[in-house]
Amino acid sequence: MFAIEATNISHRLAGEWILQETDFRLTANECIVITGANGAGKTTLLRLLSGSMRPTSGNVTWYGHSDAREIQVRRLIGYVAHEVQLYPQLTVAENLLFAARMCGIADPRRRALQTLDVSGLAASADEMVAKTSRGIRQRLAIARATIHEPTIVLLDEPFTSLDQEGCQWLTESIRKWRRAGRAICVVSHDLTLTRRLATHVVRVNDRKVCDVTPASVDNFAPNHFVADAA
Amino acid sequence: MDLRWWWIVQKDLATEYRGWNTWPRMLLLGLLMAFLTSYMAIASSGDNSRTAAGICWLTICLAATISLSHSMQDEQNPCCWESLRLYPISPSTIYAAKLTVNTLSLAALQLVVIPCFAVTTNVTWMSHPLLLVVVACLGNLAINSVGTVAAALTVRWQSSHGLLVLLTLPLLIPVILAAAESTRLLDHAAAHGPWRDWLLLLTAFAVVYLTAGWVLFEYLVED
Numbered sequence: 001m002f003a004i005e006a007t008n009i010s011h012r013l014a015g016e017w018i019l020q021e022t023d024f025r026l027t028a029n030e031c032i033v034i035t036g037a038n039g040a041g042k043t044t045l046l047r048l049l050s051g052s053m054r055p056t057s058g059n060v061t062w063y064g065h066s067d068a069r070e071i072q073v074r075r076l077i078g079y080v081a082h083e084v085q086l087y088p089q090l091t092v093a094e095n096l097l098f099a100a101r102m103c104g105i106a107d108p109r110r111r112a113l114q115t116l117d118v119s120g121l122a123a124s125a126d127e128m129v130a131k132t133s134r135g136i137r138q139r140l141a142i143a144r145a146t147i148h149e150p151t152i153v154l155l156d157e158p159f160t161s162l163d164q165e166g167c168q169w170l171t172e173s174i175r176k177w178r179r180a181g182r183a184i185c186v187v188s189h190d191l192t193l194t195r196r197l198a199t200h201v202v203r204v205n206d207r208k209v210c211d212v213t214p215a216s217v218d219n220f221a222p223n224h225f226v227a228d229a230a
Numbered sequence: 231m232d233l234r235w236w237w238i239v240q241k242d243l244a245t246e247y248r249g250w251n252t253w254p255r256m257l258l259l260g261l262l263m264a265f266l267t268s269y270m271a272i273a274s275s276g277d278n279s280r281t282a283a284g285i286c287w288l289t290i291c292l293a294a295t296i297s298l299s300h301s302m303q304d305e306q307n308p309c310c311w312e313s314l315r316l317y318p319i320s321p322s323t324i325y326a327a328k329l330t331v332n333t334l335s336l337a338a339l340q341l342v343v344i345p346c347f348a349v350t351t352n353v354t355w356m357s358h359p360l361l362l363v364v365v366a367c368l369g370n371l372a373i374n375s376v377g378t379v380a381a382a383l384t385v386r387w388q389s390s391h392g393l394l395v396l397l398t399l400p401l402l403i404p405v406i407l408a409a410a411e412s413t414r415l416l417d418h419a420a421a422h423g424p425w426r427d428w429l430l431l432l433t434a435f436a437v438v439y440l441t442a443g444w445v446l447f448e449y450l451v452e453d
Contacts, residue, residue: 051316069448079313085309085313087241089244089245089304090241090245102319104319144313
C-alpha cells in the first residue's frame with residue numbers, strides 16, 4: 001500500500017491553476033525530493049499531500065484513508081511548512097511541549113525533553129522563540145512537526161537557514177527515518193543534498209509532475225509524467 | 231472533549247499574559263465609553279438606564295471583536311493556524327478552546343466595565359448582582375459563540391478586523407437588544423413579564439449561536 005497516493009489532482013487558486021492533473025506516489029522507506037523552479041507549485045503539491053489543503057479535483061489517500069480530517073490520518077503525517085509555524089511568545093521547550101500535548105503523546109514532558117536533546121536545542125530550551133535565530137527556529141520547526149514520530153514526513157525547504165551542523169543533523173535524521181521505514185518527501189533546491197538523500201527526484205514543471213532518478217538530477221526530462229513512467 | 235482543549239486555553243492565556251496585546255485595548259475602549267456615556271447622562275435630565283444599558287452592551291460587543299480578532303491573529307501571524315488544524319484533534323476542541331479564551335477575556339472586561347457604567351450613569355443594576363451575572367454570562371456566551379466562528383472565517387483576509395465587525399454586528403443586534411433590555415429591566419425582574427421575555431430571547435440566541443458555532447466551525451475553517 002502507498003503511504004501517499006495522489007491520483008489526477010488539480011488545484012486552482014484565485015482563478016489560476018497551480019497544479020494540473022498530477023499523479024504522485026510515495027511508499028515506506030522511500031525519500032522523494034521534489035524540485036523545480038520558483039512558483040512551479042512545489043509548496044502547493046506538498047500542502048495537498050499534507051492534507052492541509054484539499055485539491056480542487058482528484059484524490060489523495062494516506063495509507064488508504066481518503067479523508068485528511070480523520071484523526072488517524074493526522075497522526076500519520078508530520079509536516080514542516082515553509083513558514084516555521086511556531087509561537088513567538090512561548091519558549092522553545094513550551095512550543096515542543098504544546099506540540100506533544102496536541103499530538104496526544106502519553107508523557108509529553110518527557111518526550112519534549114528527549115526531542116530537545118536529540119535536535120540539539122537543549123541549550124536554547126528556555127529562550128523565547130521570538131528571540132532565537134532563524135536556524136534555531138528551523139530546527140525547532142522540524143522537531144515540532146516530527147515529535148509524534150509520524151510515518152509520513154513532509155518537509156518544505158527544511159535546509160533553509162540551517163548551519164552546517166544543522167544540515168548534518170537533518171541529513172542524519174532523514175536517513176534514520178528512512179531506516180525506520182518511514183516515507184519521506186522533501187521539497188528542496190539543494191542538488192547536492194538531493195543526490196545524497198533521494199531515492200527518487202520529482203520535478204514540478206509546467207504545473208505538472210515529472211519523475212527522475214537521482215543519478216540524472218542534472219538532466220531533468222521535462223514533461224515526463226509519473227503516470228507515463230509507471 | 232479531552233484535555234487538549236485546556237492546553238490550547240493555557241497556551242493562549244500565557245501568550246496574552248506575556249504580550250498584553252488584547253486586554254489593555256479592550257479596557258481602554260470600555261472605560262472611554264463609560265466616561266462618554268456618563269457625560270451624556272449628566273447632560274440629559276431624563277431616565278438614563280435605557281441609554282446606559284444599550285451603550286454598555288454595544289461597548290462590550292465592540293471590545294469582544296478586539297479579543298476575537300486577536301485570538302485568531304495570534305495563530306495566523308506566525309502561520310500556526312495551519313499547524314493547529316493539522317494536529318490530531320477535532321475542530322470542535324479548537325472551537326471550545328478559542329471560545330473559552332474569548333469568554334474569559336470578555337468576562338474580565340465585563341467585571342470592570344459593567345460596574346463602571348452603573349456607577350457613572352447612576353443606574354441601579356448593581357443592586358441585583360446575581361441576576362446581572364446571569365445576563366452578563368448569557369450575553370458573553372452569545373457574543374463569543376458567533377464571534378469565534380466569524381473570527382476563524384475572516385482571519386485569512388487582510389482587513390480581518392473590519393470584516394469581523396461587519397460580519398458579527400448584524401448577527402449580534404438581537405443579542406445586544408436582549409442583553410440591554412434584560413439589564414435595564416433588572417429592577418423589574420420577575421417570573422413573568424417583559425424582563426423574563428428578554429432573558430428568554432437572550433438565552434435562545436446564546437443556545438442557537440453556540441450550537442451553530444459548534445456544528446459549523448469544522449466546515450467554515452477549511453481551506
